Amino acid sequence: MTSVLPCITLETGNNPKSSIIWLHGLGADGEDFAPIAQELGLPVAVRYIFPHAPMRPVTINGGYVMRAWYDILGGAAAAEIAANIGRQEDAAGIRTAQALIENLIALEKQRGIAASHIYLAGFSQGGAVALHTGLRHKERLGGILALSTYLPLPQTLPIEADASARQTPIFMAHGQDDPVIPHAFGRASAEELLRQGYTLEWxxxxMPHSVCPEEIRDIERWLRQRLSA
Structure with missing residues (x-):
């Protein structure tokens, strides 16, 4: 079995019946989004899992070793990063990250959480992994939250996507002034998923490459609708 990532685990009540696996962005760690567990006023007990990505050299940062779900090629200038994200993709690294997240999903199932009550969330690079993994999972998940991100390896999705995953709802959000992953790139990813028949809310x-209070409220509303059901 794939090794288990170190994680921060927070439960908002006793005997949670839903889990949210939340993936951080490039160079951050699981602490980055842990405070959101206190900000989201959800109606049921939830188990939040904030994994730490493995340490690895990242090409866009001159090979500097940091927490990253996969490598991103290109130079360090913001314009060049934006130009290379989604191109010359580290397919092997993305698939390795997918296996790590699938292992976390499997562990939640072992703890008694149904697949339909497991959510994948992620920001930036973490959002890309959440999309890639959730759309290829062999069961319908509760939902995918993809924030300030894009659809990786889109050319393989039609042949690798599981039919059950087509029923997994998706929430995508993006900053209009994002200099890292351009707004147009995120929007194009959403439009491609809609074209393929996925249920997606955009x-x-x-804002730039970040999260804002209005977005957190929209996430809370979206999750409340599904957790209450």
Whole structure:
């Protein structure tokens, strides 16, 4: 079995029946989004899992070793990073990350959480892994939250996507002034998923590569609708 990632685990009540696996962005760690567990006022007990990505050299940062779900090629200038994200993709690294997240999903199932009550969430690079993994999972998940991100390896999705995953709802959100992953790139990813028949809710906000209070409220509303059901 694939090794288990170190994680921060937070439960908002006794005997949670739903789990949210939340993936951080490039160079961050599981602590980055842990405070959101206190900000989201969800109606049921939830287990949040905030894994730490493995340490690895990242090409866009001159080979500097940091937490990263996969490598990103290109130079360090913001314009060059934006130009290379989604191109010359580290397919092997993305698939390795997928296996790590699938292992976390399997562990939640072993703890008694049904697949339909497991959510994948992620920001930036973590959002790309959440999309890639959730759309290829062999069962319908509760949902995918993909924030300030894009659809990786889109050319393989039609042949690798599981039919059950087509029923997994998706929430995508993006900053209109994002200099790292351009808004147009995120929007194009959403439109491609809609074209392929996925159920997707799109939001954008006047912000850079970040998260804003309005977005958190929209996430809370979206999760409340599904957790209450």
């Amino acid at each position: 939001h954008d906000y006047p």
